[in-house]
Amino acid sequence: MSLTAYLKRLTPADRLDSAHALELLAGDLAGAEMDALREAADRVNRALNGLRVTYIVNRNINFTNLCSVGCSFCGFARAAGSGEEVTYSPEEVVARLAETPNVSEVCMQGGIHPELDYAYYRTLIQSIHTAFPYIHIHAFSPQEIHRMTELTAWPPERVLADLRTCGLGSIAGTAAEILDEAVRSRICPNKISPSRWEEIVRAAHSLGLRFPATIMFGHIETPAHHVRHLEFIRRIQLDTGGFTEFIPLPFVPYRTRLGRER
Numbered sequence: 001m002s003l004t005a006y007l008k009r010l011t012p013a014d015r016l017d018s019a020h021a022l023e024l025l026a027g028d029l030a031g032a033e034m035d036a037l038r039e040a041a042d043r044v045n046r047a048l049n050g051l052r053v054t055y056i057v058n059r060n061i062n063f064t065n066l067c068s069v070g071c072s073f074c075g076f077a078r079a080a081g082s083g084e085e086v087t088y089s090p091e092e093v094v095a096r097l098a099e100t101p102n103v104s105e106v107c108m109q110g111g112i113h114p115e116l117d118y119a120y121y122r123t124l125i126q127s128i129h130t131a132f133p134y135i136h137i138h139a140f141s142p143q144e145i146h147r148m149t150e151l152t153a154w155p156p157e158r159v160l161a162d163l164r165t166c167g168l169g170s171i172a173g174t175a176a177e178i179l180d181e182a183v184r185s186r187i188c189p190n191k192i193s194p195s196r197w198e199e200i201v202r203a204a205h206s207l208g209l210r211f212p213a214t215i216m217f218g219h220i221e222t223p224a225h226h227v228r229h230l231e232f233i234r235r236i237q238l239d240t241g242g243f244t245e246f247i248p249l250p251f252v253p254y255r256t257r258l259g260r261e262r
Helices: 003-008 018-026 031-049 090-097 118-131 142-152 156-166 181-187 194-206 223-240 257-261
Strands: 058-062 105-109 136-139 211-217 243-250
Touching: 003 018, 003 031, 018 223, 058 090, 090 118, 118 136, 118 142, 118 156, 142 156, 142 194, 156 194, 194 223, 211 223, 223 243
Parallel strands: 058 105, 105 136, 211 243
Antiparallel strands: none
């Protein structure tokens, strides 16, 4: 069956197979194929969401850029003693959040700061929730949750449950990059493994925390890696239903080791 014919018959109940997914991602779609893709996307979206559109007023706050992980794709992290490192206290984060009018969600992530203890993360969430009880707190990647399990010797479920009592509303589905060991060994060898990422994500879903899944694209990966990553995410979603959306994040090469090496 041609790709165009395949797309024309897709419904929300169907599961795109690997071969067609690779054809979509690796091919240079145009004409009838692109029209069929647009129509399929619109058809599925209307079936799932109708004409409903929602939005939030979000404030993004990175509470520290000091990080010890050393990912080659990262242009955000700064080392201790560099003169560019910044770490905000919970009180400073609250003050910065107060600068955004009508905010309905705060998104917070930071580097893996080797000197921050678990009490800092807990107080950060509590301080925001106390000051702004109506704001949804979307914070911490699975990498950061993993760090908190190291600090506390608790399993992910206990860390996440404790943070929920402080006011955490959801976590970030980042630190995924490409969920493939071969790629991760080259771009972020010190980061958590795909299996650990999945363990933490499933723990969050089991507690009722729902949040986006992500992919970082445009570096050393191939369309085949994209397909495997999407299948990884879909497998979890079919089990838990805990992902709210899928966010593709383009690799930004500036000020990164990976950008210089490619």
